[in-house]
Amino acid sequence: MSSLLEVTGIGKSFPGVRALNGVDFSVSAGEVVALLGENGAGKSTLMKILAGVQPPDQGEMKIGGETVSIRSVHEGLEMGVALIHQELNLATNLTVGANIFLGREPRIAGVIDEKAISENAAVFLQQVGLDVAPDTLVEDLTIGKQQLVEIAKALSTSAKILIMDEPTSSLSQGETERLFEVVKELRNDGVAIVYISHRLGEVEELADRVVVLRDGENAGELSRNEINHDAMVSLMVGRDLSQFYSHEPQKPGEVVLCASGIRTPVHSHEEISFELRAGEIVGLAGLVGAGRTELLETLFGITPSVSGDISVGGETVAVTGPRVAIAHGIVLVPEDRKQQGLVIEMAVADNLSLTSLERDQKTGRLNFEAEKSITEEMSEKMRIKTPSSRQVVRYLSGGNQQKVVLGKWLAMKPRVLLLDEPTRGIDIGAKQEIYALMEKLAEEGVAIFFVSSEMEEILGMSDRALVMHEGRLSGVLSREELNEEAVMQLATGRSEAAA
Ligand SMILES: Nc1ncnc2c1ncn2[C@@H]1O[C@H](COP(=O)(O)OP(=O)(O)OP(=O)(O)O)[C@@H](O)[C@H]1O
Ligand SMILES: [Mg+2]
Incomplete structure (x- = not known):
């Protein structure tokens, strides 16, 4: 030819x-x-x-x-x-x-x-x-x-x-x-x-x-x-990778986040209720448009719920905006990194330390030592490929930009971590590292709730999976019940399980 x-x-x-x-x-x-x-x-x-x-x-x-x-x-x-x-x-x-x-x-x-x-x-x-x-x-x-x-x-x-x-x-x-x-x-x-x-x-x-x-x-x-x-x-x-990462479930701790009867502005006719426990990794599956991103955005306060209750650590919280969510230890790593996740014209180091760095109370100055150590830790953990930590994020490859977004939020050590398509566009080696990081955070007691359109990821990483169909929670699958067929049945609305 x-x-x-x-x-x-x-x-x-x-x-x-x-x-x-x-x-x-x-x-x-x-x-x-x-x-x-x-x-x-x-x-x-x-x-x-x-x-x-x-x-x-x-x-x-x-x-x-x-x-x-x-x-x-x-x-x-x-x-x-x-x-x-x-x-x-x-x-x-x-x-x-x-x-x-x-x-x-x-x-x-x-x-x-x-x-x-x-x-x-x-x-x-x-x-x-x-x-x-x-x-x-x-x-x-x-x-x-x-x-x-x-x-x-x-x-x-x-x-x-x-x-x-x-x-x-x-x-x-x-x-x-x-x-x-x-x-x-x-x-x-x-x-x-x-x-x-x-x-x-x-x-x-x-x-x-x-x-x-x-x-x-x-x-x-x-x-x-x-x-x-x-x-x-x-x-x-150019090297052998160990077996594809798979999650070792552990005994979940107490309930950290409880949503009862919440309604998102987009699908306001549906009420959604569920709990997330400390140390638990919960997948959120569904087809595009099923309302998964909206649900995360409601939990994070970007589009506050129309009704219903959200409680964190047993305390009812009116999540009226991201500031409130962050103050209660809830963070969201968004899907659209260019618009929501990154300051594209700033350096890698500034982005990584953006959320976790506190300004000195008296002088209002940033703590450059802390910035350096956060940057070093996260660049290494995430294997971010950049000529230097001063490189402007715009010039990193797509996958490396995604790693910077994740790194920025992981550096905050949240209580509840909401991830929207966390490995979108990420290469196979780095994916495993992100899975390992999720696992490590779960071991430290963080409740992780992640949206993914990749079946392998839902099946491989979830202790439990919630499935949505056209704005409603069509089912919850335990690790034993989790398989491709069951997820697809619920995601396409061909079956419903008691939530
Ligand atoms: N305009 C630019 N200025 C500076 N560096 C750049 C620019 N465009 C690309 N690079 C660098 O060139 C290298 C190759 O980037 P490229 O975007 O081609 O990678 P890729 O294979 O598409 O990766 P990915 O899977 O993450 O999309 C990277 O180190 C990237 O940071
Ligand atoms: Mg590319």
Whole structure:
């Protein structure tokens, strides 16, 4: 098979970081190539070069056998290369339809043809299985749905080479399955697809070939019949990983958080009641849109409950805002790290110590010694890859940004830790470290309540799992009752168990 796109000897440096060093990569028409590597390995950097987002320092690029240079995203699109960004890249104040056709609006006599936008957008929305009107504002959609809009937008360009940088990281199982169908249809139509994911199960299902980067260099390739979990992991990490982390349940302590009859503003017709005990790790499963994030946001006071009671350590608390929650030892690590979790223009060290650092009562100065020790401890624990702790967070790779968010909140040593998709976009080595950290915090008596769309994570880490369906708590599964089938039954509303 001759390659549709081929690059050789690609190099790219940023201040203090050699992101890519002599990398070769190719993809053919009708082929799905999975690009793998640990956080910071250089995957997104390489893809941004292919799509014209940024230029390489060195290297050659060919499309259809001809040497090309792609100097802008616009030129990339003209040559048939479209990139679905890892970090969502939508104009959130515009409608879904306006985003899909941004910069390429159909016009009649120079005037934007809104009707054509709506009609055309609807076709691509349907293709990705997203059931929203084209005139919906993007900011009113969940992240999962925003991700589907990004995908619809890329499809609308009729690209010959489609690059997907972690497209499923915030999709539910159902949405992921739909996306897989789309990918397979595109492959049959002869589109060349590059697929980046940290979910190795997806790669096994989809990829015709696997290319692995390690520290900005080619680490190896696997052809279709060589693709398996262990082979991928050992190429990525260059060392053997111990068995995939699994949680050792322990005897839960006393109730630390009790929610009785609470109603979230989004699904205010449903009452939700449950308890969290010290040292317990409780998973919260459900499809995207089931109300999991809303529930966490209500417990944390971002969207206070409409009615019902929340008590912490036996004391009823009116959680009217995050300040109240934090004062009672409840913290939330949000799903959308860019908006809620990070101060993107500040250094790694400042972000890590943001929440836990107290100012000196008298002078109002920050304690720099404390900042240094928190930063060192958390950078090491989380294995954050950065040239220095003074690096601005914006320039870290996606997975490393996620580690900074987690590190920041873990440094606070909370009583109740709410985690929304804690390992989204995190590589397999670092995932295990996050699981180990959750385990360690639970041993120290923290109650952990985590939302995850990854079945393996729910099954592997939960002492108990709550499942939601369309805003209601459709069931609670003990560790003995926990299996994929039971979770899916409850999540899709096919069954209900007594909560
Ligand atoms: N604009 C930039 N300025 C400075 N450093 C950068 C910039 N973009 C990327 N880097 C650095 O280049 C390296 C590769 O980053 P890249 O985003 O390509 O990693 P990745 O493989 O996509 O990781 P992840 O799985 O976490 O998304 C990282 O060390 C990152 O911090
Ligand atoms: Mg990336």
